[in-house]
Amino acid sequence: MATSTATWNYRDEFHEAFARTYFRRFADCIVSSIGVGTYLGEPTDEADENYERAIVEALESGINVVDTALNYRCQRSERAVGRAIQETDVDRESVLVATKGGFVPFEGSMPENPGEYVREQYFDSGVCTPEEMVRGNCITPDFIDDSLDRSLANLDLETIDLYYVHNPETQLEERSAEAVYDLLEATFQRLERRAAAGDIRHYGVATWEAFRVGKDHESYLSLPEVVRRARAASDTVGTDATHFRAIQLPFNVHMADAFTVEGQDGPEGPQSALWFAHEAGLDVFTSASILQGKLASGLPGDVAALLDGDTDVQRAINFARSAPGVTSALVGMGSPDHVPENVAAGTFPPLGASAFDEVFE
Numbered sequence: 001m002a003t004s005t006a007t008w009n010y011r012d013e014f015h016e017a018f019a020r021t022y023f024r025r026f027a028d029c030i031v032s033s034i035g036v037g038t039y040l041g042e043p044t045d046e047a048d049e050n051y052e053r054a055i056v057e058a059l060e061s062g063i064n065v066v067d068t069a070l071n072y073r074c075q076r077s078e079r080a081v082g083r084a085i086q087e088t089d090v091d092r093e094s095v096l097v098a099t100k101g102g103f104v105p106f107e108g109s110m111p112e113n114p115g116e117y118v119r120e121q122y123f124d125s126g127v128c129t130p131e132e133m134v135r136g137n138c139i140t141p142d143f144i145d146d147s148l149d150r151s152l153a154n155l156d157l158e159t160i161d162l163y164y165v166h167n168p169e170t171q172l173e174e175r176s177a178e179a180v181y182d183l184l185e186a187t188f189q190r191l192e193r194r195a196a197a198g199d200i201r202h203y204g205v206a207t208w209e210a211f212r213v214g215k216d217h218e219s220y221l222s223l224p225e226v227v228r229r230a231r232a233a234s235d236t237v238g239t240d241a242t243h244f245r246a247i248q249l250p251f252n253v254h255m256a257d258a259f260t261v262e263g264q265d266g267p268e269g270p271q272s273a274l275w276f277a278h279e280a281g282l283d284v285f286t287s288a289s290i291l292q293g294k295l296a297s298g299l300p301g302d303v304a305a306l307l308d309g310d311t312d313v314q315r316a317i318n319f320a321r322s323a324p325g326v327t328s329a330l331v332g333m334g335s336p337d338h339v340p341e342n343v344a345a346g347t348f349p350p351l352g353a354s355a356f357d358e359v360f361e
């Protein structure tokens with residue numbers, strides 16, 4: 001498990017090489033504001049080796065946040081993260097390891113008959129029913145419990161630092177928002193229990209659309225309601241306080257709606273997801289921070305001119321890590337060659353709050 005002492009020691013070793021606010025608080029720990037993501041890439045041995053090398057290099061150069069998910073690259077990404085953590089000289093206790101459950105994970109490669117695989121692994125074994133699964137997504141307590149066990153094994157860890165329920169808005173295709181909140185509350189109860197047992201330290205929700213779209217959007221979920229459900233789950237289980245701690249959502253120059261769309265009901269009126277999260281004391285991790293690689297070929301000129309960095313990728317990373325309330329900008333790094341450029345983004349200061357606002361004027 002990531003600890004306060006080990007993450008602060010990590011920060012002390014690296015912080016002089018970086019600009020101000022590169023390291024940021026996460027609960028009692030301190031973490032880099034750039035994290036390694038592991039979503040993209042083929043489910044091959046070669047891609048595994050590249051991820052493993054990239055993660056080791058990132059950990060040994062000042063990045064102590066790693067994000068993965070059970071289903072990424074048919075479980076290969078989690079296993080590569082596990083091997084990289086074993087291999088590196090960096091202490092496991094100085095790294096925030098986050099993963100997610102909520103989608104069917106295949107075993108190493110796409111099976112010839114995915115439907116048969118799902119039936120055998122999940123329906124016949126009683127983990128969940130076909131009605132509970134929507135396009136490979138299931139967020140029931142039993143499915144999440146089963147997924148968490150698989151992730152602990154893949155990562156070869158005793159404790160996962162941050163465990164996300166993955167894209168719960170997928171469930172809105174088949175059930176009402178109220179039913180999705182009820183499901184989340186039931187699953188949060190299970191996660192509160194798993195936190196009390198030491199299997200996870202914190203949990204959260206990773207989304208693609210839910211929190212950044214407006215209320216009238218079909219994928220909308222209310223972040224305040226999700227937080228209320230987490231508090232209720234903690235009360236029911238009897239944990240001292242909820243272990244719900246973080247959200248993940250896409251954020252980049254072309255997908256800035258978590259900052260611009262005021263779709264969440266704050267204490268004093270409508271707020272963006274980022275402001276609501278900030279004021280509620282939640283940590284935000286951004287996905288697709290460089291628009292799945294597309295920002296490597298350029299940012300809008302007026303925005304680029306405001307951002308520090310030697311390259312477009314660095315400026316794009318710095319845009320994401322400048323947004324108010326963002327703890328860490330996740331960047332997929334399946335190529336070791338990309339790591340030095342991405343790490344070096346952190347040697348430039350992020351935009352201050354008023355300069356960030358200026359981007360949208």
Ligand SMILES: NC(=O)c1ccc[n+]([C@@H]2O[C@H](COP(=O)([O-])OP(=O)(O)OC[C@H]3O[C@@H](n4cnc5c(N)ncnc54)[C@H](OP(=O)(O)O)[C@@H]3O)[C@@H](O)[C@H]2O)c1
Pocket residue numbers: 036037038039040041067068100166167206207208248286287288289290291292293294296313330331332333334335336338339341342
């Ligand atoms: N709903 C969700 O929960 C959700 C959804 C999407 C993503 N995520 C998480 O967020 C992480 C980041 O998002 P993402 O991976 O989708 O998109 P991203 O970080 O915006 O982009 C990753 C892509 O950019 C490329 N890249 C990285 N550094 C580069 C550089 N210096 N120059 C040129 N290209 C570069 C990567 O190539 P290489 O791989 O070859 O290095 C990869 O193809 C994911 O890995 C995942 O952990 C979560």
